[in-house]
Amino acid sequence: MMQASKRTWYQGVVSFWLKDVGCAIYLIAAIITTLLCFIATGSEDLLELMIMFSIICMYTAIAWQSIRLQATEWQSLVVGYRKHVMFQGKVFIVFSNLITLLSIIIADNINLLATLTLANLVGILIWFLNRSFSHLFISVCNFSFFTTTLVCVLIEQLPVWLIPVNVVAFIVIVLFHKRFTPAYKWRPDSLVNYRNGLQSGWSPVPSGFLSNYGSSINKGLFPLSYFVGASLSQYLILIALFCAVAVTANLFINIIEHVIFVLTLLLFTIVTLCLWSKIQKQNSWELLFTLPIYNSSQSVKLALSHSALKLAGMVAIACFITVVALVIPHQELLIFNTLGYALGCAAGVLFSFAISNVCKNINLLSVFLCLSFGLNMGLANYMFENADNLFMLVLISAYTVMMAGLNRFTVRYM
Template identity: 25%
Template sequence: MSWAFITSGKWLKGSVRLWLFDLGCASFLGVGLLGLVMALGVPFLLPDDTEHKVDTLMLLMNMFVASTCVAIGWQMNRLAATEWAAIVPQYRQSVLLQALGLLITSLIIATIFLAAHNAFDKFDELLLTLLFGLGFLYFSLKNSSAFHLSFVLYVSLPMLPYLAALLPSTGSALLLFADLVLAALLWRKLSRFGWNNKARIVYLNGLEMGWLWLPSFKSSKLLNRFERYLHPANYFIGPMLTMMLLAMPVVTLLLALGAYMLDVQLPVLFLLIQFSSIACAMLHWSRIQRWRAVESLFVLPGFDGKKGMINAFMLTQYRLLAILTVSMMVTAALVSLLSPQISLSVWSHIVLSNVIGCAAILGLGSMCRTSMQISATIFLVALQSGWVSSSLSTVQHGGDIWRWVAWDIPLLVLALLCLWYAKYRLWRGDLLSD
C-alpha cells in the first residue's frame, strides 16, 4: 500500500455504495448513527443531573463506537467471501483504508464528545469499548464463525462503567497499551488477509439469522414445550429466545449475589430491564432479517389464513410479555432480599418500567418492515434506560419514588395500546395477501 495511493484519495471511491447501500452494513451503521444522534439530542430531554446525564450519554456513544466495529467486521467478512477481490487492483486496500478511516472518525467524534461534556473520567469506558471492538474484529478474522457472537459486544456495553470502576489507578495507560497491541496484531492479520471459503457461509447465514447463533435445545422436552408455547413469535429467532429468557434472571441473581458478597453496588435489575428490551427488539430484528421465511410460516398447519397467523403471533407476544413480567417480579423480589434499597415502591416501578419498555418495543417492532426501522427501536431502549436510571437516582438522593410510579400508569396504558394497535400493522402489504 503506497503513500501516494493514500494521499490521492482514490481509495474513497465507492465507499458510499459499499457501506450505506448494503443491508447488513447499513443496519449496524444505522444503530451507531442512532446512538450518535441520541447522544447529541438526549441532553435536552434529561434532567439537570450532570453525572447521571453523562453516564447515559456515554452508553450511547459507546454504542456508536461498538456498532462501527461490528460494521467493519461485517465488511471484513464480506471481503473474505469475495473471490474476485484479489484480482481487482487496489480493491482490498481501498476497503481496508475505508474501514480504518471510519474507525478513526468514530474515535475522534467520541473524544470530542468527552471534551465537550468535560467527562474525561469516562475515557476508560471508551478504551474498553475499543478493546472489545478490536478483540471482536481480531477473532472474526481468525474464525469467520465468531461473527455470529456480535451481539455479545452489544450486551456488554451496560457493564462497561462497572468494569472501568474495577481498574487500578493506572487503568487508562494499561487499556491504551492493550488497545495498541491489539491494533498491531489486527493490522498484521489484515496484511495476510485472503479469501476464506467459510466466510460466504457466515455471510449468507447472517442475512437470514441476523448474525446470531446458539445451540439447539431439542434434547429437553420441557424446553420444547416452552418453545411451542411461544410459537410462532419465536419462529424467526429460534431457540435463542428461550435461552435468553432462562439466562437473564439466572445471571441477574448470580450478579446480585456476587455484589452482595463483595459488598459493591451493582444495578443488576437495571441491566435486566435493558436486556429484556433488547430481547424483544431482537425478536423482530430476526423476523425482518428472515423476511423470506414468512411464507414458510404461513403454509404451516394451524393457522386460519393470514388473519389467523397474525392473531397467533400477537397472542404469543402477549405470552412473552407475561413471561418477562413474571420473571422480573420474581427476580426483583429475590434481589430485594439482598438489597434494602429495593422497597415496595422501587419494586413496583421496576416491574412497571420493564412492562412499558417491552410492550412498546414489541408493538413498534410489529409495525416495522425494514432493518432501519427496527434499528430505531434502540431509541426506546435508551429512553427507558434514562427513565429508570433517573428514578433510581432519585431514590439514592432520598426522593419519593411514588411519583414515578404514578407516571408509570399512563405510560403503561400507552404501551399496551401500541401493542394492541400493532395487530393491524403486522405484515400489512407484505408478501402475504388477505
C-alpha cells in the same frame, strides 16, 4: 477486474452496514449507546460501562464486515471495494471515539480515558483476529463482552497509568498488523461462517446452548417461534440466567444501575434479533396456513399478535422480579419505579413488534428499529429513575395498553 471509479466515502453505507442483520445489530447498538453517553455523564459508573460497550460494539460491526469480505469475491473483482468499506468503518470508529471523548470531558473524569483506550485496544484485537480467523467471531466477542463488563462492574475506576499502556499497545498492533496471518483472504470456511451467522443474525448465543430445555417455551410462543426459531427460547433462557447471576452478584456489591442498563440493552438487542429473523421468514406464511389449527390468514396473524403479547408479559414479569430482587438488599422496595420499569420494557417490546408488522422494506425497518431501540431504552430507564408516583405509573400503563392495541391493529398489514 473492474476499473476503479470515483465514489463518495458514504456511498453504499446503508447497503453495507444496515441491510445485513449481522452488522446492523452491532452497529445500531453501538450508535445508540454512543449517543446515550451524553445522558449518562451524571453517573460515572454507568458512563464507564456505556463507553466500553459502544466502542467494542462498533469494532465488532467492522469485524463482521471483515468476515463478509472473506466470504465474497467482491474485493477481488471491484478495485478499491475493500478500502471503501473499511474506510466507512474507520469513520464510524472515529465518530464513536469523538462522542465518547466529549462525554468524558463533560463528566470531567480523566480515569474514563483509561476505559476508552482499553475499549479501543480490545476492539482492534476483535477486528484483527476476525479478519483472519472468521470461525473465532462468536467466541472472541462473547469473551470480550463478558470480561470488559466484569471489569467495569468490579473496578470502580481504571487507573490513569493504563492510558499510556493501552495507547502504546494499540499503536504497536496497528504498526505490526501485517505480520499477522493474511487478512481478508477468501476461504471456504469463511463463506460457511458468514452464511450461518447471517441466518441467525450473528446471534451471541451458541447454536446448541440449552436447546433441549426450550421446547415448552417455543410451544407457548407459537407462531412467533416459527419465525424466530429455537433461538427464541435460548434468548429468554439467557435473560433469565443473566438476571439470576446479576441478583446474586448484587448481594455482595451494589450494581443496580449496571444491571438495569445491561438488562435493558440485552432485552431490546434480543428483540431486534427476533424481528430480523421474523422479517426474513415473513414470506413463508403458506406453511402456517396449511395447519389445521388455523382456518385463515387472519387467524394466523391474530395468533402472532397474541404470541407477541405473551412475550411482552413474560418480559414484564422477569424485569419486575429482577428489579425487586436487586433493590431489596440495599434499600426499601420502590414499587412504583419497579412497576414503571417493567411496563416500560413490555411497551417497548410491543412497539418494536408493531413497527415490524408495518415495515416490509429492510432499509426502512433498519432506520425505525434504530430509532425505537433508543426510544425504548430511554423510556425504560427513565421510568426506573422517575416513575415514583401513581400518576407516572398510570401514564406508562396507558402507554403499554396503547402499544398492545397498536400491535393487534398493525398485524393485519403483514
